[in-house]
Amino acid sequence: MIGWMQKHKKYLIITIWISTIAFVGAGFVGWGSYSFSSTSNAVAVVGDRKISIEKLQREYAKLYNLYNQLFNGDLDNEQAKKIGIEEQALNNLISRALRLNYAYDLGLRISKEEVIDALIAMDTFQNNGQFDNEIYKRLLADNQLRPKDFEEELGESLLLEKLNAILEIPLTPLETEMMGAIYFTEDHVKIHILKQSDITFTPAQEAIKKYWEENQDIYQTERGYEIASILISPDSIGANEENLKKYYEDFKNQFLNANGQLLTFQEAKEQVLEKYKDAQAEKESLKEYIALRKGENSKAEISTLYEGDETYGVEFLDLLSQAKEQSTIKPIKTKKGYLTAKVIKIIPSKPKTYEAAKLDATEDFINFEKAKLLEEKAKSQLANFQGVDVGYLSRESRAVLKGLNEQESQDFISQLFTKTKAKDYIFLQDKIILYEILDQRLKNSDIMAKNLDFLTQNGMQVKSRLVDVAFMEHLLKIYKIVKKI
Numbered sequence: 448m449i450g451w452m453q454k455h456k457k458y459l460i461i462t463i464w465i466s467t468i469a470f471v472g473a474g475f476v477g478w479g480s481y482s483f484s485s486t487s488n489a490v491a492v493v494g495d496r497k498i499s500i501e502k503l504q505r506e507y508a509k510l511y512n513l514y515n516q517l518f519n520g521d522l523d524n525e526q527a528k529k530i531g532i533e534e535q536a537l538n539n540l541i542s543r544a545l546r547l548n549y550a551y552d553l554g555l556r557i558s559k560e561e562v563i564d565a566l567i568a569m570d571t572f573q574n575n576g577q578f579d580n581e582i583y584k585r586l587l588a589d590n591q592l593r594p595k596d597f598e599e600e601l602g603e604s605l606l607l608e609k610l611n612a613i614l615e616i617p618l619t620p621l622e623t624e625m626m627g628a629i630y631f632t633e634d635h636v637k638i639h640i641l642k643q644s645d646i647t648f649t650p651a652q653e654a655i656k657k658y659w660e661e662n663q664d665i666y667q668t669e670r671g672y673e674i675a676s677i678l679i680s681p682d683s684i685g686a687n688e689e690n691l692k693k694y695y696e697d698f699k700n701q702f703l704n705a706n707g708q709l710l711t712f713q714e715a716k717e718q719v720l721e722k723y724k725d726a727q728a729e730k731e732s733l734k735e736y737i738a739l740r741k742g743e744n745s746k747a748e749i750s751t752l753y754e755g756d757e758t759y760g761v762e763f764l765d766l767l768s769q770a771k772e773q774s775t776i777k778p779i780k781t782k783k784g785y786l787t788a789k790v791i792k793i794i795p796s797k798p799k800t801y802e803a804a805k806l807d808a809t810e811d812f813i814n815f816e817k818a819k820l821l822e823e824k825a826k827s828q829l830a831n832f833q834g835v836d837v838g839y840l841s842r843e844s845r846a847v848l849k850g851l852n853e854q855e856s857q858d859f860i861s862q863l864f865t866k867t868k869a870k871d872y873i874f875l876q877d878k879i880i881l882y883e884i885l886d887q888r889l890k891n892s893d894i895m896a897k898n899l900d901f902l903t904q905n906g907m908q909v910k911s912r913l914v915d916v917a918f919m920e921h922l923l924k925i926y927k928i929v930k931k932i
Contacts, residue, residue: 494544557605566583632889634840637837638848640881641828642877658808658815666798667798679735691723702719736787749791763779776790
């Protein structure tokens with residue numbers, strides 16, 4: 448994390464372990480524009496600890512920015528309300544306050560010296576290996592944080608580390624053995640495959656229409672986009688010897704042979720020509736993008752593109768799906784060249800008429816009914832099926848089972864080890880597999896010994912989650928929570 452921050456200081460995220468996060472630049476989107484409902488300084492009281500509105504704002508800003516990244520920068524306050532970011536932020540702080548209360552009641556404390564030691568050890572604030580107070584103050588100011596608040600939350604994080612160390616309960620030998628049994632058990636299995644393609648079903652027209660009426664929301668026209676676009680192909684770029692030589696001199700470190708040695712201009716000429724044309728096409732496309740965004744581009748072609756039309760590739764369609772009307776998409780490299788486009792109008796999808804949806808609805812209805820008939824067949828045969836013995840299978844088995852392809856085999860094995868019945872059936876895409884576990888065995892102790900670290904790590908994760916749930920339930924019983932918003 449520190450290494451990433453050192454390389455990306457322009458967009459630095461100051462992180463104190465897992466709790467105190469504030470964002471630079473695009474960070475604090477929504478800060479000041481979101482009105483919390485509380486008028487007092489405390490938005491909640493948890494035991495003896497108050498949660499201030501400033502802390503809630505910081506936590507809200509952190510979550511807002513995380514979601515904003517998921518929304519590709521298009522998250523607004525209305526969407527944030529629907530997601531419930533304020534509630535999430537408050538719940539995070541309440542959970543933290545519950546733990547801090549308990550740590551304090553246990554007698555755990557953090558000294559000023561411990562905070563200072565942790566602070567000066569953070570690479571983010573160092574210059575030539577030494578803590579730099581000016582860097583510290585500047586970065587906090589950039590993040591709209593006061594040193595007092597930063598150091599207070601750093602101290603809280605250190606206190607929670609001490610508490611977490613106490614709550615980290617190692618696995619017992621019996622628990623390790625149980626984890627081994629879970630991961631390294633092999634099942635001796637017989638199977639019988641039932642195929643949907645063997646089921647015969649002829650639908651009545653009335654039944655198809657009824658099915659469509661009940662499910663017509665899923666039969667929609669494709670969303671469309673009326674766009675003004677400009678495509679700049681590298682093939683349209685001219686080049687003379689002088690242009691190519693200058694490009695070679697500027698970027699000669701890109702032209703190396705297999706041994707990493709610099710190619711001469713003549714040796715690299717074809718590569719230089721290709722890269723020069725590509726670079727110039729991208730540059731021209733950027734100019735067209737700016738003109739298009741300003742509404743000053745008369746060269747743009749008007750066309751309508753629908754989802755599913757991969758003329759310009761999936762990536763361009765993905766950008767279109769995120770765009771708003773009158774927004775302009777920056778140049779993107781497609782197989783035909785650099786494309787920039789302005790979204791004139793979005794054509795929303797709408798329910799298809801019965802006639803337009805009939806073919807798809809018929810196919811879906813037939814598959815739906817066949818699946819029901821296939822399951823009925825599976826239930827009727829389960830008790831007495833003969834099946835084929837496929838030997839011993841484990842979670843790690845990569846066997847391709849007879850009658851199944853590789854993916855189907857892995858899906859079956861994966862589902863098998865989630866089952867609690869010795870005899871049952873498993874759904875695949877167009878098949879049902881009847882199975883019976885004839886016997887079980889544990890892999891030898893050498894295999895378990897080789898995977899002891901894996902068992903311990905996974906066991907600790909499971910145990911930690913269980914302990915954490917029980918611990919939070921306990922804290923909720925002993926500390927009073929008063930919300931003021």
